[in-house]
Amino acid sequence: MTGRRQATLVDAIVETVREPMLVLNRELRVVAASRSFCQTFTVNPRDTRGKLLYDIGGGDWDIPELRLLIGKILPERGAVENCEVEHNFRAIGLRTMRLNARHLVYARGARTNILLGIEDLTRERIRQRTQDEMLQEKDVLLGEIQHRIGNSLQIIANIMLVKALSVTSDETRRALTDAHDRVISIAAVQHCLHAAAPGGQIELIRYLNELCEAMSQSVISNRQAIAIEVVGSRARVSCTTAESLGLIVAELVINAVKYAFTKGNMHGRIRVCYTAHADDWCLVVADNGVGQPESDAPTTAGLGTGIIRALAERLGAQVKTVRNEHGTTIAITHAAAGSDDAARMQPAAPRRTGRAAARIEG
Ligand SMILES: Nc1ncnc2c1ncn2[C@@H]1O[C@H](COP(=O)(O)OP(=O)(O)O)[C@@H](O)[C@H]1O
Ligand SMILES: [Mg+2]
Structure with missing residues (x-):
């Protein structure tokens, strides 16, 4: 050329x-x-x-x-x-x-x-910087709102407790204490979720461990020797699923703390176990307490049982209770259509060691 x-x-x-x-x-x-x-x-x-x-x-x-x-x-x-x-x-x-x-x-x-x-790239970089700043601002704002909601729930729970101590009726006192425990657990469920972006995913076992750690400090009194252990597979779930599972765990842990160790059991142990395989999963909360009374008919079951069933239904899962002289085991099982994997995930009984701890398998 x-x-x-x-x-x-x-x-x-x-x-x-x-x-x-x-x-x-x-x-x-x-x-x-x-x-x-x-x-x-x-x-x-x-x-x-x-x-x-x-x-x-x-x-x-x-x-x-x-x-x-x-x-x-x-x-x-x-x-x-x-x-x-x-x-x-x-x-x-x-x-x-x-x-x-x-x-x-x-x-x-x-x-x-x-x-x-x-x-x-000037415009693109400015747009990117502005977007990053806005996202950061949003996170700060979200954190602030969550912090305030947490504080408000704490105040409401404390008012209930103060009220519970001042009423003369046992029934009212029990109702107020129950409501206090529930508000505290909701606050803990929300607080432990705060690290995850809304709509994002969270490592469930870490979340449940943090939740149980918070609960063991708020619902187990100094006079009770109860340890909570969290074990399971390293699976990530959506924040919505984590929230539902967190509320279920909170209800079951409160039940165990309230009812399982009434016979002066000095080595109370609650074991929270989550196992997952593909779309099948199983959440088991087991204690080594006195065991749940025989009847769990809807008329005798309390509000907690109703809440757990409703949450499990929302997750498409089944609730199964095993009760015997070694304690109570509740299994929430989700089996994907046509799969029998979840049926093989057997609940494990708690052993008699330690205090709140997490073990991650897989
Ligand atoms: N882990 C447990 N150990 C022994 N009894 C339990 C346990 N969990 C539940 N129960 C019994 O089952 C009943 C129903 O529990 P629940 O539906 O949570 O209602 P509530 O806690 O409001 O009484 C409780 O009153 C208690 O007698
Ligand atoms: Mg209950």
């Missing part, structure tokens, strides 16, 4: 591309500048042709990083790829650019040019 035809072709290509682009000769003088280059960086087209790259815009393009990329990296590596450079131009202010450069070889023995693409 002759030098003249070559120049015409380069001009035609550079004229058509939408990206800011320069074609330089070996002396780094401009052979062609794309229209978008001149527009984006407010350079007069007449001020480009034949000009040394670093002299364009009255020396505005004399950028140390550009000198390094074109003068050293390009000859050494044959190409410059996706290098981000920030530069404060006198005419247009601070700009973030992504630079790509490579040699253009036309034919054997022909002159070699350099193609320099300069993508202006």
